[in-house]
Amino acid sequence: MVRRRSGGGRVTQADVARLAGVSQTVVSMVLNGTGITQHRVGDDTRRRVLDAIERTGYVANPIAQRLAGGNSALVGVYTYEPVFPSSAGDFYQPFLEGVEREAQQRGVDLVLFTSMSAHHGGPLVDGGALHRLRVADGCVLLGRHSHAQDLVALASQDFPYAFVGRRAAPGVTVPFAGADYDEATAVVTRQLLELGHRRIGMVSVTPPHESIEDRVRGYRRAMRAAGQLPVTFEDPDLTSGEFFGTLAEHGMTAVLTVSDLAHDVYSAALARGLRVPEDLSIARLGDPEQREPSVVDWAGFTIPRIEMGAEALRIVLRQLSASDPHGDEPDQDLQAFIPCETFTGSTIAAPPTATTRSTTKETSHT
Incomplete structure (x- = not known):
């Protein structure tokens, strides 16, 4: 099933079959067949197969035979x-x-x-x-x-x-x-776009990991397909006002977060006086490795x-x-x-109006 050999490696039944000029089924019949099955293989064919086995040094895989x-x-x-x-x-x-x-x-x-x-x-x-x-x-x-x-x-x-x-x-x-984190993240991003959000950020972590890379790829793909600029925040400082101030400064109304940071972003937003989702929509991309301290009806997706x-x-x-x-x-x-599996939850909604965004911006800078 996998190409592990590039000029070397363990000899297989297919190698024996090619050398003997027969099908792999015939090789299997010579090796494993009994009674009527053995008689179906001619003497000349059997000799060619046995000669090929001797020349290649083929040894049957006992694990495969057991299975x-x-x-x-x-x-x-x-x-x-x-x-x-x-x-x-x-x-x-x-x-x-x-x-x-x-x-x-x-x-x-x-x-x-x-x-x-x-x-x-x-x-x-x-x-x-x-x-x-x-x-x-x-x-x-x-x-x-x-x-x-x-x-x-x-x-x-x-x-x-x-x-x-x-x-x-x-x-x-x-x-x-x-x-399939790539497609799942793209789906959640498109859900936010369909709700009317245009400036959507993504909260990620470093160092990069395959699952994180897949999520970021799906987010960027969906944003670019919608003609929007993807913006990724890596390991943001949630204890100061810088992160939420940046969101307000650039009119960002929604964020996607990798699973292990989702609850931290949610709690920090509430601590800043932001309402979720009325002021800021937050989607969680997957299940967190550690148990979250409180129950949130997340929008986002779960891992299969x-x-x-x-x-x-x-x-x-x-x-x-x-x-x-x-x-x-x-x-x-x-x-x-x-x-x-993606789901809407209660942490995302249509973006706030211009008046609400102005109020939110002032709150974020206080």
Whole structure:
């Protein structure tokens, strides 16, 4: 399913078939067929296949054979952050639930890797722990603070894995099941535009992360398509009047916020005497990792966490069961974007009138 080989790598049944001048089905019949099936392959064809096997040094993939025979595989789950403390449990639990549900449906056993301890925050390759993942046939990886060097190393080892969430690493195709933050953010931006907002800002964080980059891309795409100027605020100081003063100065009537900053922006706006959404519309882009201190009827979108976990496991299993994992099928088979669910909530509304904006501007500067 994935192009991991560029002139080298493990020999596959497809390589044997090409050398012998037969179909891959014939190679499989020679290797695995019995009785009537074996008789369907002529002696000359069988000799060519066996000769090609000897010349290439082909060794059958026992994991793929087990899966093809309906037997269980063992798939690991590794998390870069602790996911069981109550402060983070609500966020990560649906990802794990999706993995578990899919494993039950597929008859797959899971093993949770805990001895490698991601608490130190460093890459697995630095501690020599990456090889422990091979206790399993493949692995689902999860966590915000991942490391590109781990993903490069896994690709070089031809180890089946998939990340929950979009990940990128230099020179390799990273298998992942990610949320379509780009399109979801564009949809929310268009909702604000349809309500009449024209000057819409986005509150983001640094350093950039794939999920943040996707959100910013969707916001900019929607704003430019509407002929409006996108303006991004990175790590704004919400304790002073500078941020809200800038919004008022430039007539900005709505902001999109990455999920973990949404409640801070909301609370800071109320503390400045702004009404949400009458004076300022605020949309939250996703679910926060930490529990929010109060309940807000947010507008924005939610992350399809259960489906992301399930699809990540499916991607691992596709790699394990592929008869030719080094073939010519497109890399996109290993990368999935899952739609987010958008909703209006009560934190966005039509922009205030010119009179109201003038009053708001004065309030923001006080």
